[in-house]
Amino acid sequence: MKKYALLVLFAGLTLTSCDTATLPSSVSEVQGNWELQAFELNDGSTIAVPNPEKFTARFNADDSLQLTVDCNRCNGSYEANGNNLTIEPLMACTLAYCGDDSLDSTYMAALGSISRYARQGQELLIDYADGTMRFNLN
Secondary structure, three states: OHHHHHHHHHHHHHHHOOOHHHOHHHOOOOOEEEEEEEEEEOOOOEEEOOOHHHEEEEEOOOOEEEEEEOOEEEEEEEEEEOOEEEEOOOOEEOOOOOOOOOOHHHHHHHHOOOOEEEEEOOEEEEEEOOEEEEEEEO
């Protein structure tokens, strides 16, 4: 009887010690390395990104985030809860001037007002205050 009780206790401890954050069903669909393709604005217009490789977002499994913002780089963290997405407002970023035609300030402003995301295959759509950012998986 003691052996049976110890076996049940051991099985219970084993089950409760599992880290549910690593289960495949809880992996966020936002994770991956994404290149920004376009800003689709609420007024129906679209701003195409001429060099998507200069505007990237890498969402990691540990909730860290690395951005390429034209000629700058940023590091921070994010939280994905269901389809809701938030980015840490204080990110460590380089502050180089990327030129008058750069979309760097547009990209950073959009990231500062994101609300939710949807993944459609190799595409990631992130809603923000002025519209939707469209990314492709890299």
